[in-house]
Structures are given as C-alpha cells and as structure tokens.
Amino acid sequence: MTIALTAHDAKKELMVQFCIAYCGILSHHTLCGSGTTCKMVAEATGLEIVRFLSGDQGGDQQIAARIACNEIDLLLFFRDPLTQKEAESDRAQLLRLCDVHNIPVATNIATAEALIHALERGDLDWRNIVHAG
Numbered sequence: 001m002t003i004a005l006t007a008h009d010a011k012k013e014l015m016v017q018f019c020i021a022y023c024g025i026l027s028h029h030t031l032c033g034s035g036t037t038c039k040m041v042a043e044a045t046g047l048e049i050v051r052f053l054s055g056d057q058g059g060d061q062q063i064a065a066r067i068a069c070n071e072i073d074l075l076l077f078f079r080d081p082l083t084q085k086e087a088e089s090d091r092a093q094l095l096r097l098c099d100v101h102n103i104p105v106a107t108n109i110a111t112a113e114a115l116i117h118a119l120e121r122g123d124l125d126w127r128n129i130v131h132a133g
Contacts, residue, residue, distance in 0.1 A: 001073040001119065004063045005033035005041060006055055006094075011078035012037055014109060016044045018076075022116050023047060029119075032072070034059035060094050067097045074124065075105040076112050 003026065007015040019026060019041045032038070032050035035057070042049045052062040066072045075098055079091070098105040104124060106112035118124050 001124065002030040002032065002066075002071060003074045003076060004066070004072045005031060005037055005049070005076050006060065006063060007034075007037045007078035008080035008083065010080040010083060012040055015076070015078050016040050018078075018109060018112055019045050019047065025116055025120050032066070033063065055091075060091055064094045064097050067094070067101055067103055070101065072103060074115060074119065075103055076115070077105060077107055078109070078112070079107045 005015060005019070015037055023045045026045075026047060030050075031041075031047055033041075033052065035051050035054040037055075038049040038051045041047060042051075053059040063072065063075070067075070075094070077091070077094065095105065095107075097103070104115055106115050115124070
C-alpha cells in the first residue's frame with residue numbers, strides 16, 4: 001500500500017514519534033508525503049519516503065492529485081484543530097478527496113493507531129472488496 005504522511009507544525013513531532021513506534025509496519029509499504037514532515041520522519045526512522053513540497057507550498061495539492069489518480073491508499077494527516085492555518089482550504093480539499101475516493105484517513109493519533117493495526121492484520125485491502133462487489 002502507498003501511505004501518505006503529513007502533519008500541521010504542532011503535530012509534526014507526534015508524527016515522528018508515531019512513525020518511530022510503527023516503523024516495522026511502515027517499512028513494508030511505500031511512503032510519501034509533505035516535505036518537512038517526511039524529512040523529519042526519514043531522519044528519525046531511516047524510512048525511505050518520497051518527499052513532495054511542504055504542505056503550504058503545494059505538498060498538500062500534490063498528495064491530493066495522487067489521491068485523485070488512485071495512487072494513495074491511506075492518508076495519515078495529523079491535524080492541529082486548535083490553530084487556524086492559512087492553507088486550510090487545501091487541507092479541506094485533501095480530506096474531501098479522501099471521502100470521494102474512499103481513502104482511509106487518520107487525522108489524529110487514535111485513528112492512526114487503529115488504521116495501522118488494521119493494516120498490519122491485512123484488514124485494509126479494501127480495493128479488492130470494493131471491486132469484487
């Protein structure tokens with residue numbers, strides 16, 4: 001599966017800690033995401049990650065384009081709900097596209113852990129289920 005990673009500034013360190021904790025699972029998948037977040041994760045974990053631009057410089061739009069083209073299977077987007085961001089419309093578009101294309105998305109640590117455990121168990125092979133019906 002291809003997993004996209006992105007996080008608001010206040011949640012980047014949480015994303016790093018999450019990826020350290022689940023490095024063993026994540027290492028079996030293709031990772032990509034916004035520039036700064038992925039740089040921090042790669043440096044802390046040694047994981048190979050395709051880095052796009054920083055989120056506010058177009059990285060969120062690059063992720064959105066890949067979602068629209070069915071190139072991303074799971075999005076981990078750690079949001080800071082307490083701070084209004086300038087590029088919030090780009091991020092709302094990103095979440096909307098996940099809904100349109102049935103992409104599982106986690107916006108916080110609790111849902112990210114639920115999704116990563118489901119991924120480990122093989123429960124997220126949803127594309128086969130959707131296409132089989």
